[in-house]
Amino acid sequence: xxxxxVLVTDSTEPSGMGAHMLTLGATLAADFDILIAAPExxxxxxxxxxxxxxxxxxxxxxxxxxxxxxxWLASYEPDLVHVHAGIGWEGHGLxxxxxxxxxxxxxxxxxPYLLTDVVQQAEYRAMLLSVDSRIAVSNAVAQTHAxxxxxxxxxxxxxxxxxxxxxxxxEVRAGLGVGAGEKLVLTIARFTAQKGYDLLVEAAATVLQQxxxxxxxxxxxxxxxxxxxxxxxxxxxxxxxxxxxHRTDVADLLAAADVFVLPSHFEGLSLALLEAASAxxxxxxxxxxxxxxxxxxxxxFLVAPGDAEALSAGIIDALTDATLAKTAGEGSKARxxxxxxxxxxxxxxxxxxxTLIKRPGQRGAQL
Numbered sequence: 224x225x226x227x228x229v230l231v232t233d234s235t236e237p238s239g240m241g242a243h244m245l246t247l248g249a250t251l252a253a254d255f256d257i258l259i260a261a262p263e264x265x266x267x268x269x270x271x272x273x274x275x276x277x278x279x280x281x282x283x284x285x286x287x288x289x290x291x292x293x294x295w296l297a298s299y300e301p302d303l304v305h306v307h308a309g310i311g312w313e314g315h316g317l318x319x320x321x322x323x324x325x326x327x328x329x330x331x332x333x334x335p336y337l338l339t340d341v342v343q344q345a346e347y348r349a350m351l352l353s354v355d356s357r358i359a360v361s362n363a364v365a366q367t368h369a370x371x372x373x374x375x376x377x378x379x380x381x382x383x384x385x386x387x388x389x390x391x392x393x394e395v396r397a398g399l400g401v402g403a404g405e406k407l408v409l410t411i412a413r414f415t416a417q418k419g420y421d422l423l424v425e426a427a428a429t430v431l432q433q434x435x436x437x438x439x440x441x442x443x444x445x446x447x448x449x450x451x452x453x454x455x456x457x458x459x460x461x462x463x464x465x466x467x468x469h470r471t472d473v474a475d476l477l478a479a480a481d482v483f484v485l486p487s488h489f490e491g492l493s494l495a496l497l498e499a500a501s502a503x504x505x506x507x508x509x510x511x512x513x514x515x516x517x518x519x520x521x522x523x524f525l526v527a528p529g530d531a532e533a534l535s536a537g538i539i540d541a542l543t544d545a546t547l548a549k550t551a552g553e554g555s556k557a558r559x560x561x562x563x564x565x566x567x568x569x570x571x572x573x574x575x576x577x578t579l580i581k582r583p584g585q586r587g588a589q590l
Contacts, residue, residue, distance in 0.1 A: 250569035296324035322353035361513030382568030386474030395479035409480035414445030419486035429535035505548035
């Protein structure tokens with residue numbers, strides 16, 4: 224009988240973290256009985272629907288009834304509970320519920336340590352008393368969490384499954400209004416302040432002054448979408464910078480693009496960035512978080528966070544220097560294959576699980 228693992232988040236907008244959980248769950252399913260749990264609501268329901276399509280068990284819970292979730296955990300008797308948290312105040316109730324139910328608890332930090340309120344910092348330290356092992360999705364994230372509470376934190380870098388395009392490049396570009404001889408710059412990220420879309424709009428204006436036969440496609444949803452759309456219109460860029468909303472044809476978009484851009488102010492380790500790397504696209508990204516780990520410190524198109532001028536210069540270089548762009552894309556693809564596959568992520572995670580899962584007559588080890 225396979226050991227039961229619960230992957231759970233209390234985020235109401237799991238987004239990239241949810242995609243990570245799905246990839247991890249699907250890859251681990253060969254060796255474990257995986258269940259994904261998420262809160263009631265649009266974001267949680269979407270995650271659970273996708274998990275069910277992958278053949279994984281699912282559990283929906285009420286954020287206001289953590290006692291009920293704890294009771295369910297106790298009756299389900301998982302061999303381990305893996306809590307996934309974005310910002311540091313997430314996941315506390317889940318950790319305590321899993322610990323109270325008698326299960327070993329692993330917690331993955333998907334973002335840097337951003338807590339500044341002393342009460343929240345104290346609550347975070349107290350929560351860690353019920354955690355058996357902590358994981359960070361990049362070394363950059365691990366470094367920010369080091370010393371912030373009990374126990375060590377180890378890095379298991381994000382991994383993704385490369386996406387396969389199903390449409391022809393020319394067909395997709397035509398559907399986006401990209402004409403012959405034009406270049407397409409693609410960004411895929413949730414519309415939040417973290418992702419730096421404001422910076423990209425400013426940079427796009429400069430790029431279009433020098434390279435007017437460029438089009439920008441911005442993929443994603445989120446609370447900042449309306450504000451970014453208004454900023455695009457105010458800058459007079461609406462014909463060249465398009466918001467595409469949520470898309471299910473990401474592989475096709477990656478295959479159709481000439482350059483991928485990630486202008487984040489801070490990051491954990493972007494899944495969209497890894498997908499772009501797996502597709503061999505030239506990537507312009509800030510040095511935030513795990514971006515440097517994903518691309519390598521010698522990557523040609525790394526720029527400082529918050530610098531629109533540097534971002535526009537990087538995009539122009541990637542658009543105009545074909546040799547450098549090709550070399551960068553090939554290098555990122557090779558680096559992805561070596562370091563950022565879903566199977567590597569699952570194998571490293573599984574090794575942590577096995578040190579904690581209780582055997583008959585034994586107690587789980589603590590890391």
